[in-house]
Amino acid sequence: MAQPTVSPTSPATSGAAQDRILARLALVMFIGFLCIGLPLPVIPLFVKHSLGFSDVAVGVSVGIQFLATVLTRGYAGRLADHRGGKRSMMQGAMTCACAGVVYVLAALLPLSDGPKLAVLIAGRLVLGLGESQFVTGIITWGIASVGQQRAGKAISWSGMAMYGSLAAGAPIGMALYQAGGFLLVAVAALVAPLLAALVAFGAPAAEALHGDRVPLFRVLKLIWRSGLSLALQGVGFATIGAFASLYFASRGWVHVGLGMTCFGGAFALVRLLFGHLPDRVGGFKIAMGAMAIECVGQALLWLAPNEATALAGALVTGLGCSLVFPGLGIEALKMVPPHSRGTAMGGFVAFQDVAYGVTGPITGVLAAGYGYPAVFLVGAIAAVFGVVMAILARAQARRVLVA
Numbered sequence: 001m002a003q004p005t006v007s008p009t010s011p012a013t014s015g016a017a018q019d020r021i022l023a024r025l026a027l028v029m030f031i032g033f034l035c036i037g038l039p040l041p042v043i044p045l046f047v048k049h050s051l052g053f054s055d056v057a058v059g060v061s062v063g064i065q066f067l068a069t070v071l072t073r074g075y076a077g078r079l080a081d082h083r084g085g086k087r088s089m090m091q092g093a094m095t096c097a098c099a100g101v102v103y104v105l106a107a108l109l110p111l112s113d114g115p116k117l118a119v120l121i122a123g124r125l126v127l128g129l130g131e132s133q134f135v136t137g138i139i140t141w142g143i144a145s146v147g148q149q150r151a152g153k154a155i156s157w158s159g160m161a162m163y164g165s166l167a168a169g170a171p172i173g174m175a176l177y178q179a180g181g182f183l184l185v186a187v188a189a190l191v192a193p194l195l196a197a198l199v200a201f202g203a204p205a206a207e208a209l210h211g212d213r214v215p216l217f218r219v220l221k222l223i224w225r226s227g228l229s230l231a232l233q234g235v236g237f238a239t240i241g242a243f244a245s246l247y248f249a250s251r252g253w254v255h256v257g258l259g260m261t262c263f264g265g266a267f268a269l270v271r272l273l274f275g276h277l278p279d280r281v282g283g284f285k286i287a288m289g290a291m292a293i294e295c296v297g298q299a300l301l302w303l304a305p306n307e308a309t310a311l312a313g314a315l316v317t318g319l320g321c322s323l324v325f326p327g328l329g330i331e332a333l334k335m336v337p338p339h340s341r342g343t344a345m346g347g348f349v350a351f352q353d354v355a356y357g358v359t360g361p362i363t364g365v366l367a368a369g370y371g372y373p374a375v376f377l378v379g380a381i382a383a384v385f386g387v388v389m390a391i392l393a394r395a396q397a398r399r400v401l402v403a
Contacts, residue, residue: 018146022157024203025142028089029161030168032134032196035096035127035189036065037169037264039103041245041257042177042185047120048246050182051113055246059364062242064121066356068128073353076136077346085141085342086205092133093193093200099127100190107183128353130193135162136349140342143333144206151333152283155326156275160268163318167264174245174257219340219347223332225393227351229287232386233324234355236294236317236379237263240301242360244314247372253307259314266318271326278327284394287327291386294320298380302373313376320383325352328390331397 044058080088102123106116135158142154176184220227244259278286297320300313329348336344363375 018150021145021203022142022154024199025138025145026157026161028196028200028203029135029138029158030165031199032093032096032193033162033165034169034172034192035100036131037166037260038173038176038188038192039185040166040173040241041170041260042173042182043120044242044246045177045249045256046182047117051117053113053117054364055243055367056361056364057117058246059242059360059362059367061117061121061124061360063238063357063360065124065128065131066238066353066360067358068125069132070128070350070353070357072129072132073136073346073350074343075346076132077140077343079133080136080140080342080346081340084205085137085139085144086200086203088133088137088342089141089200090137090197092130092135092137093197095130096127096134096193097130097190097197099123099130100186100193102126103186103189104183107181107186132346132349132353134193134196136342136346139345141206143341143345145204150279152277152279152326152330153275155329156271156278156323159322159325160271160275163264163271163322164268165264167261167268170257170260170264219336219344222335223344223348224351225389225396226328226332227348229291229386229389229393230325230328230348231351231355232382232389233287233291233294233321234352235359235382236298237321238356238359239298239363239375239379240314240317241356242363243367243372243375244301246367247301248307248310250372251307251310253310255307255311258311262311262315263318263321266315267322270319270322274323275326278323278330283327283329283331284390284397285327287324288387288390290320290323290327291383291390292320294324294386295380295383296320298376298383301376302380304373317379324386328393331393335397 043061047053047058047061076088106119139155139158142158143151146154173185176188240259240263245256248256294317297313297317300316301310304310304313332348333341333344363378366374
């Protein structure tokens with residue numbers, strides 16, 4: 001049966017109808033992204049405490065997914081441009097479910113610790129491939145459904161759902177881990193993307209736009225400054241995702257999974273209340289202010305004398321990180337024609353993936369030598385340089401758009 005399609009110019013997709021489309025896609029993102037959020041605080045504990053590996057191995061286990069994602073962003077963008085965002089999203093959800101199957105194997109197979117880690121890492125690689133298609137597909141689908149003038153809102157709602165899923169998934173994942181070990185978490189990570197695909201199945205697809213595609217290398221040449229700013233912002237999230245649970249456990253603080261919840265909850269709340277600001281105020285202004293807030297949050301985590309301060313640091317980091325992506329994202333989209341949005345978003349998000357993938361292993365070495373607080377100092381410094389790169393990106397955008 002042919003799937004229904006919508007066009008951004010159609011009266012059926014104006015006003016409240018557009019919000020309903022975005023709300024449904026946000027629900028799909030929330031459910032599907034649980035395959036990321038549920039295991040995220042669990043994997044560091046599983047690798048270090050159950051399998052007995054080092055902080056460097058923890059960083060690799062967490063970060064390898066994002067390296068796999070960055071290597072497949074170009075493919076995901078082309079898929080979304082040529083076949084539509086819905087096709088990319090559905091294909092990504094099925095791939096994420098396959099990653100859940102590999103997680104189950106890592107939990108069940110009677111292997112020694114080394115091979116178990118290898119199987120787990122294989123699952124993380126598969127998840128990276130699925131995540132790139134899933135997220136790029138939903139964002140492209142949303143923008144195509146509501147139009148360029150509401151691109152910031154489409155990006156904001158997708159991100160709100162994504163990090164809301166991280167906020168909800170962290171404590172749920174910890175509870176499942178305590179109740180049934182890594183196997184129960186793996187099963188939940190398998191089911192989540194299948195449910196997301198079920199919710200998305202009947203939603204109208206947005207028509208793919210036609211035109212000469214801008215090659216990825218040309219897109220990167222136009223947006224690399226914004227992308228590098230985004231990557232520097234991403235260090236803050238990566239430090240929390242990789243080491244917050246171990247940091248809390250090392251201090252004897254009881255709310256081991258709550259750091260990611262505070263981060264994700266604050267992130268989602270800001271997107272919900274202020275997601276319209278990049279469209280109205282300007283993306284670069286919002287991004288620069290947001291990264292300054294992120295720097296404060298990372299500094300609080302670095303210097304935290306107690307659990308309450310550390311949780312506040314995670315929350316403030318979430319407040320700051322929230323609007324950086326939509327702020328820089330809408331500015332990046334202005335640099336390319338509409339029919340290459342998928343390629344642009346794929347290339348843009350790839351910078352963040354690089355940050356997530358590289359931060360884990362590098363800060364793992366740092367944590368081993370200087371302790372967990374040092375990784376959050378790195379996040380604070382990165383946010384400062386992110387502001388500098390946003391200033392340079394704004395100057396480049398003015399030159400390009402005026403020309």
